[in-house]
Amino acid sequence: MPRFESVDHLTEYRRQLKARLDPNQLQVLVCAGPGCLPLGSEELAQAFQEALAEKGLDGKVALKATGCHGLCAHGVRVLIRPREIAYERVTLADVPEIVEATLVNGQPVERLMQRDPTSGALCPCKADLPFYQAQQPLVLRKLDLIDPESLDDYLAVGGYRTLRKVLFKMTPDDVIDAVEQSGLRGRGGAGFLTGRKWRICREAEGDVRFIISNGDEGDPGAFMDRAVMEGDPHSVIEGMIVGGYAIGARQGYIYVRHEYPLAVKRLRLAIEQAREAGFLGANILRSGFNFDIKIAQGSGAFVCGEETALISSIEGHIGEPQPRPPYPAQAGLFGLPTIINNVETWANIPEIINMGPQWYAAMGTENSKGTKVFSLVGSVNHTGLVEVPMGTTLRQIIYDLGGGIPDGRPFKAVQTGGPSGGCIPAQFLDLPVDYDSLQQVGSIMGSGGMIVMDDTSCMVDVSRYFIGFLYDESCGKCTPCREGLKQLKHFYEEITQGRGEEAHLDLMEELCQAMAGASICGLGQSAVNPVLSTLKYFRHEYEAHIRDKKCPALVCRPLLTYTVDPETCTGCLACVRECPVAAISGKKKEAQEIDQELCIKCGLCFESCQFDAVRRE
């Protein structure tokens, strides 16, 4: 990779790069995104490499381990270009057949082709699947195209094109104008207008300013930022260079949570490559603009996703939030004006500059422009990452893209926005999803986690889970959050253990009002959303726990009873081996019995039984 001394040098290099690319070259793209990686993407890519070498194809077929292909449910996914043949559930054993049939003889392997879960129809090409048809990928566009560790790949798809326009044809004010006109709102959760934030920062007093990319993706159930950082790290860097130029910053930081080691590795490599190529450092492309990026790693604290806590953490302190104002745009890192935007926001910037703000603003709803990435998980057939225009309805996302609920079970709720969001019931399935509509029904957009729940999920338990999570993660600085969560946790324990009283529900609501109004940061203020939304839409479930001492969804442990059905039990003793308290007894090959006094209701027997002989009531 040369060091680019001018824009023309870069343009010429890109032209040569493209000229060398053969559009008809066979490509094997193995998904190594967050969903497929645990299923063995690395081993699979290795096997492809060996199989290709064996057939003497290693020079002819391009093999790439790419970022997320979107549809995590049926991993590992493999895409064969240029024909766009999409294979799913590919294992090591399938590699020789794919190489022989598809790569050597040009024949698809039917048994590995993706199928529409609703109709069961074969969908040979990627775009044949309804999951992909309804999407409008912008942030995710390059994920299944490029090798995330190759700068050439990124340049070949138009990477770092914005630098020509931004550094040489636009003033910083032009850039801010463009971002403002695009209507882009922060993708981290609160949805503040990005352009306005940039302008506040640019107008703040002082010469030194900072840029931060928030990659502390702590919301359980959200992994879009991980997918972008691992699969397309240069987009984030390119967006940050544009932002640095716009507000006059010379130093940027990417804050990545330590649970994402691969993201850290990929970003480090990408920063190194960008420095070598002259996109970062002093006098970028001889424009006179200096900008560099450092990586700051999180150390395992959810609250550091909050911007002021994140800044404290970079400064070397414990991650305690600060009261705002002053906002970081006025006084942030080391007390200096700082722009802090989420990873997905930064990844949107290059496209907005390239295609123009009007193009971007044409997508979405009146007050929420562009597209949004959602991580669609839980009880839905097509779990994975989806990117749709703002204003797409929940029903479209869950049923058209997501393929509905597995096993024909009924939909109960969708949880959006992580622990700060709420549970949305079936009556709002036709709600167009944007920042404002979600807030109206008691939830938030958050970072875009979307967890679908069916009738096997207990809404009291879900809310108890979030409160427990936030109780653990509260930094403890302000009283409403620290003590409020402690009390809420106590109420949930009482209710789920069968000791709840109806008066508790009113007290919980009252407590939530105090927390929402008086907590310092978003963690405490929005911690009430899971409680209030479930109390509003699923009060009957709370009442069943309190009045009948029953958990209708059979989730809350203390309210369950496990018994063995003597008719179906084969006496295989699998449950006996699993039981941690030796509560199950009986002879081999005879029906077993559970001692209700000893049973701790952990459910391990239920899960380990291969014959469905353990009953849960």
Added chain:
Amino acid sequence: MDETRIAQILSRYEGDPADLIPVLQDIQDEYNHLPKDELKVVSRRLNLPLTQVFGVATFYKMFSLLPKGKHQVKVCLGTTCHLKGGPRLVDSVSSRIGCELGYTSKDGQFSLETVGCLGSCAQAPVMMIGDKYFARVTVDKVPKVLKPYQK
């Protein structure tokens, strides 16, 4: 205390107070915990009060004042994993490696912790041993997952 070992870590930094967290991360990675004497050295070299060093060392979850096991087991308890049986997985792993949640086993082989979300929600329930991910770990798969790591 091995003076050269800690000096080597500190030599990668300029001694700025803002280097505290990266320094502690390096010590945690190399020593598998944060030894008390080494923290005192850090406090002197970065010119920070010992209270701040200990404050940071005990605030963040990745730091541990006690040695962690050779194999660090992390069970995901993100929302999806919670719904798909994560809590049962914690119980099962805990009883099989003989180690309470948040502790290290007596033989020093394993330590067990839970994490908020590993970001592989589509494969819930998920767990990690060291840097390796394991997908859809239902309770019946636990013995097979643990076997290569058990002596």
